[in-house]
Amino acid sequence: MEAPELQRHYLPDFExxxxxxxxxxxxxxxxxxxxxxxxxxxxxxxxxxxxTDSSNARLIGTGRALDPDNYFIIVPNLCGNGVSSSPSxxxxxxxxxxxxxxxxxxxxxxxxxxxxxxxxxxxALVLGWSMGGMQSYQWCAQYPDCVSNALVICATxxxxxxNKVFLDGVSAALLADQHFNGGDYLxxxxxxxxxxxxxxxxxxxxxxxxxxxxFRELGFSTVDDLIGDWEDDHxxxxxxxxxxxxxxxxxxxxxxxxxxxNCLGDALAAIKAxxxxxxxxxxxxxRYEDTLQExxxxxxxxxxxxxxxxxxxxxxxxxxxxxxxxxxxxxxxxLSGV
Amino acid sequence: MEAPELQRHYLPDFExxxxxxxxxxxxxxxxxxxxxxxxxxxxxxxxxxxxTDSSNARLIGTGRALDPDNYFIIVPNLCGNGVSSSPSxxxxxxxxxxxxxxxxxxxxxxxxxxxxxxxxxxxALVLGWSMGGMQSYQWCAQYPDCVSNALVICATxxxxxxNKVFLDGVSAALLADQHFNGGDYLxxxxxxxxxxxxxxxxxxxxxxxxxxxxFRELGFSTVDDLIGDWEDDHxxxxxxxxxxxxxxxxxxxxxxxxxxxNCLGDALAAIKAxxxxxxxxxxxxxRYEDTLQExxxxxxxxxxxxxxxxxxxxxxxxxxxxxxxxxxxxxxxxLSGV
Numbered sequence: 062m063e064a065p066e067l068q069r070h071y072l073p074d075f076e077x078x079x080x081x082x083x084x085x086x087x088x089x090x091x092x093x094x095x096x097x098x099x100x101x102x103x104x105x106x107x108x109x110x111x112x113t114d115s116s117n118a119r120l121i122g123t124g125r126a127l128d129p130d131n132y133f134i135i136v137p138n139l140c141g142n143g144v145s146s147s148p149s150x151x152x153x154x155x156x157x158x159x160x161x162x163x164x165x166x167x168x169x170x171x172x173x174x175x176x177x178x179x180x181x182x183x184x185a186l187v188l189g190w191s192m193g194g195m196q197s198y199q200w201c202a203q204y205p206d207c208v209s210n211a212l213v214i215c216a217t218x219x220x221x222x223x224n225k226v227f228l229d230g231v232s233a234a235l236l237a238d239q240h241f242n243g244g245d246y247l248x249x250x251x252x253x254x255x256x257x258x259x260x261x262x263x264x265x266x267x268x269x270x271x272x273x274x275x276f277r278e279l280g281f282s283t284v285d286d287l288i289g290d291w292e293d294d295h296x297x298x299x300x301x302x303x304x305x306x307x308x309x310x311x312x313x314x315x316x317x318x319x320x321x322x323n324c325l326g327d328a329l330a331a332i333k334a335x336x337x338x339x340x341x342x343x344x345x346x347x348r349y350e351d352t353l354q355e356x357x358x359x360x361x362x363x364x365x366x367x368x369x370x371x372x373x374x375x376x377x378x379x380x381x382x383x384x385x386x387x388x389x390x391x392x393x394x395x396l397s398g399v
Numbered sequence: 400m401e402a403p404e405l406q407r408h409y410l411p412d413f414e415x416x417x418x419x420x421x422x423x424x425x426x427x428x429x430x431x432x433x434x435x436x437x438x439x440x441x442x443x444x445x446x447x448x449x450x451t452d453s454s455n456a457r458l459i460g461t462g463r464a465l466d467p468d469n470y471f472i473i474v475p476n477l478c479g480n481g482v483s484s485s486p487s488x489x490x491x492x493x494x495x496x497x498x499x500x501x502x503x504x505x506x507x508x509x510x511x512x513x514x515x516x517x518x519x520x521x522x523a524l525v526l527g528w529s530m531g532g533m534q535s536y537q538w539c540a541q542y543p544d545c546v547s548n549a550l551v552i553c554a555t556x557x558x559x560x561x562n563k564v565f566l567d568g569v570s571a572a573l574l575a576d577q578h579f580n581g582g583d584y585l586x587x588x589x590x591x592x593x594x595x596x597x598x599x600x601x602x603x604x605x606x607x608x609x610x611x612x613x614f615r616e617l618g619f620s621t622v623d624d625l626i627g628d629w630e631d632d633h634x635x636x637x638x639x640x641x642x643x644x645x646x647x648x649x650x651x652x653x654x655x656x657x658x659x660x661n662c663l664g665d666a667l668a669a670i671k672a673x674x675x676x677x678x679x680x681x682x683x684x685x686r687y688e689d690t691l692q693e694x695x696x697x698x699x700x701x702x703x704x705x706x707x708x709x710x711x712x713x714x715x716x717x718x719x720x721x722x723x724x725x726x727x728x729x730x731x732x733x734l735s736g737v
Contacts, residue, residue, distance in 0.1 A: 221606070221609065221610060222609035222610060222612075222622055223601065223606040223608075223609035223610065225622070226597075226600060226601040226609060226622060226626070227601045229597055229601075229626070230572070230594075230597050230598035230599075230600070230601045231598075233572060233593065233594035233597040233598065234568070234571060234572035234575055234594050234598060235575070236590065236594065237572055237573070237575040237576040237590040237591045237593075237594035238575040238576065238577065239576065239577045239578070239590070240577070252574065252575040252577070253575045255571065255575075256568075256571035256572050256574065256575035256594075259564075259567055259568050259571040260568035260569075260571065260572060260598050261568075262564060262568070263561065263564040263565045263567075263568045263602075264601075268559070268561040268683070268684075268686045268688070269688065270561075271559065271560035271561035271564060272559060272560060272561065272686075272688070272689065274560075284560055284563070284564060288564070288567070345606075345683070346606075348606045348610075350606070350607065350610070351610065
């Protein structure tokens with residue numbers, strides 16, 4: 062399938078949750094398929110941390126659950142990922158380390174404006190993995206009358222205390238590199254980015270993944286090869302962009318908006334969409350126990366947890382075949398309205 | 400109880416497993432109680448990563464399971480901990496980052512020589528937590544005819560692949576700090592040590608520990624207070640010492656000695672001691688699944704696993720009262736010979 066054109070939606074004078082006004086916020090996105098006459102076939106599929114719209118494309122295709130022959134699938138890039146507005150592509154005074162916190166709420170508000178611009182009022186399904194799942198949850202809480210179904214994969218409605226400790230660990234590893242220079246680096250902080258990746262990889266899978274050598278199924282002969290690949294991937298990222306997305310993640314909390322006043326139970330209870338929660342029991346930072354606590358407040362929630370030694374990364378779009386099958390099963394179920 | 404005097408045993412021309420000969424290896428230790436006439440009341444209680452003999456003293460006392468009125472308790476300091484031979488106290492050419500790898504085998508061989516010097520042939524009980532547990536396991540495999548009982552708490556016989564990834568993460572965070580300067584730092588690499596601590600803390604407890612605010616039971620009002628305490632503790636350590644102990648830990652493997660040729664099953668099967676394995680199910684790096692795999696090869700092994708949201712740190716000597724009770728129960732059981 063040839064990839065559709067990358068498009069950009071420009072939002073002038075975009076006021077963030079923090080009160081800071083960005084002179085322009087850009088949401089870069091790709092659309093697959095055609096909008097039907099009553100605009101009832103819309104799927105929103107936001108991207109994840111260190112993902113771009115291209116990463117999500119791995120789940121989209123003719124004959125698949127996310128079929129562009131039947132659905133109009135919009136993949137908006139997460140702010141900070143270098144494609145939508147990010148530290149690396151924003152003009153002064155909001156460039157680099159001066160790029161403000163763009164919350165999940167801000168991302169979803171920008172995505173809603175994009176949909177309005179496209180003439181879309183309702184979303185048949187919003188889905189995503191990891192930070193994509195956080196955005197999906199956020200859609201349900203922020204626009205309860207606009208979303209019919211949500212599939213939240215390896216994500217929670219509020220970033221847990223432990224998840225924050227994990228995030229603070231990876232960012233501390235990056236910041237320990239003096240070349241980072243408060244974000245005004247002259248060249249990439251190589252040691253910091255590599256340390257960041259090395260710390261991250263211990264959390265990204267499960268302990269059993271390493272015990273049972275399952276990295277081989279991902280094409281790596283040794284753990285060192287796997288870590289080397291993570292290092293290379295992180296070296297290809299702008300350090301400020303990584304930290305901007307991390308800040309978004311860390312601040313994730315669907316109750317941080319009117320009228321919920323930080324009460325997570327209220328925010329969850331206000332969700333009208335059917336929400337299928339798909340945590341992985343071996344996920345080390347988006348813990349299924351947190352998901353199960355959230356589930357209790359949802360009026361139309363469903364526990365779709367699964368097991369995989371690939372842990373959090375098991376549901377990275379197109380990475381682990383048997384998990385892709387599970388995800389597509391849930392997509393079909395939700396879209397069929399059963 | 401007044402602490403007994405810290406003593407030192409000097410081992411000249413100590414050949415390490417690597418073949419490197421240290422001109423002098425020093426084992427610093429403290430003894431509690433008196434050796435009985437037939438030298439049958441000996442307990443060896445090695446220290447853990449970032450612990451010293453003083454840390455282990457928290458489990459020793461009159462009327463307790465480790466009672467100096469009944470037992471002669473020897474607490475040898477782990478090499479690298481700044482009390483026994485370490486990067487910080489060793490003369491050139493083995494000073495600082497030039498300090499060689501001292502394996503768990505090397506530590507235990509030095510401890511055995513100390514015991515011989517004290518006129519001791521048999522050990523009634525060897526016990527320890529974390530790296531102390533690794534040394535206990537090692538004692539059983541290295542001197543199978545000299546150890547009657549072992550209590551291995553939150554430790555494994557071989558450092559697992561995932562455990563190594565965790566260790567590489569924390570050390571990468573430290574090494575990302577250019578002030579570390581290959582170990583020849585002029586002043587302490589503060590950012591690196593703090594990052595090291597920050598990464599570590601995410602692994603040291605369980606996710607539920609943070610979810611349920613159990614850091615409050617340790618005297619901290621917030622997660623930040625807890626992390627700050629870890630940072631302060633790590634700033635008090637010499638960076639090369641931390642890395643030396645980490646290298647010992649990483650290389651942990653009781654089968655890396657004659658005649659086992661890296662066959663863990665054989666090394667475990669050769670153990671004659673009664674071994675009680677006490678993993679914590681919530682421990683994130685010394686996984687109980689690894690322990691259970693090892694248990695299958697032990698002729699007199701017992702699964703004494705327990706649950707605690709305090710995770711790996713639950714069994715740090717004297718830290719969590721209900722776990723101390725469990726540990727002392729096992730000590731009594733093993734020493735009573737039941």
